[in-house]
Amino acid sequence: MSTATAAREREPGGRTPRRALRAGRRRRGERGERFAAFAFLSPWLIGFAVFTAWPLIYSAYLSLTDYDVINDPSFVGFDNYAQLFDDPKVGLALANTFVFTALQVPLHVIVSLLLALLLNQAGRAAGVFRTTFFLPKMTPPVAVGILFLLLFNGQNGLINAVLGLFGVTGPSWTTDPAWVKPGLVLMSLWSVGASVLILLAALQNVPRELQESARIDGAGAVRTTFSVTLPMISPAVFFIVVVNTIACLQTFDEAYTAFFGAGNTTYGNDAALFYVIYLFQQAFEYLHMGYASAMAWVLFGLIMVVTAVQLIVSRRLVHYEGEAKS
Known part of the structure; x- marks a missing residue:
């Protein structure tokens, strides 16, 4: 060329x-x-x-306005946030929510973990049990709230009827303030199926060699579970703790249906007044949309703080495979 x-x-x-x-x-x-x-x-x-x-x-x-849906919003600055500190029901609702969360989250994790450990030993029947445990998760929350009233009715509910067979007098779950939140916590265990499946998947990924090595070294089933299995599935446990904490801080459906539903004047109880229920009342019953928005942002801040604390604590308690420990 x-x-x-x-x-x-x-x-x-x-x-x-x-x-x-x-x-x-x-x-x-x-x-x-x-x-x-x-x-x-x-x-x-x-x-x-x-x-x-x-x-x-x-x-x-x-959240910075006074707004009732009918009239245009009028700017009021941080007055809504200041009013939160003077509203006694805000403190009551927060206390109820935190007590419910403190009761529900540990019990939810323990029950889910026990069921997952049992399913992990079920062999070929595990598929049937997985479906059985997960089905209640598909139940509408409104139906669960109605079911709560039927099962935990102090006079003729099924729970007290079963307790009576053992000579135990059941409490007034729906009217006694001391038993309202424990009853709701027990009812919430109806939907542990999703957590059970998550933990079961984590359990099935635990290397068998580690468990066999622990048994060879003389560790029993309990010691192997606490020293090998739980550390290996701690990320899944931590995920369930965080997700359920956030869900509990936003508890609404079941409690509102059971105690504050339309026309429900029989079972109304301040012990079941959770923060999101009070927020809903302010927004859609009293039309205090500005005040309700301020409540929503306070809840958002609380959830962020609680989650951040959990993330900090998890650095010492959660073991990630392949991560070197100092």
Whole structure:
């Protein structure tokens, strides 16, 4: 090839037209891939912007206003937040919520872990039991609230009837303030199925060699469980603790259906007045939307603080496989 011919086939930058064409095609291909990615993500992005981001921003604005849905919002600054400290029911609702959370989360984890350990030994029958334990999770929360009234009725409920067979006089679960929250905690165990499945999956991923080594060293079943199995599944346990803590701090459905449903004047009890229930009453019964928005942001802050504390504590208690311990 002559020097003149080679010069004609080259661009001023030194690249041949063929290479420039390939580079252009590659750039167009990358742009096409980015466009396709955004096209597939757009339903979620639009949904997030419309149903999450915008309501979040607007509720922050409403928390600084006096708004009753009917009239336009009027700016009041931080008066709604200041009013929270003077409202005795806010303190009552927070106390009820934290007590319920402190009772429910440990019991939920213990029951889920025990059931998962049993299922892990079930062999071929595990599939049937997994389905059986998970089905109650599909029950609508409103139905669970009604079921609570039927099962825990102090006069003729099934729970007290069973206790009576053993000579135990059952308490007034739905009317005695001391037993309302324990009753709701027990009822919440109806839906431990999802946690059981998570822990079962974690248990099945524990290396058998570690358990066999512990048995060879003379460790019994209990010692092996606490020294080998639990540390290996601690990330799953921690996940369940965090998720259930957040869920308990937002408890609403079952308690509202059982104690504060429409036309329900029989079982109303301040012992079941959880924070989100009081927030709902302020927003949709009294139309104090600005005050309710302030309550929502306070709850958001509390959940963030509680979760941050759990994350800090987890650094010492949670073992991640392959992570070196100091």
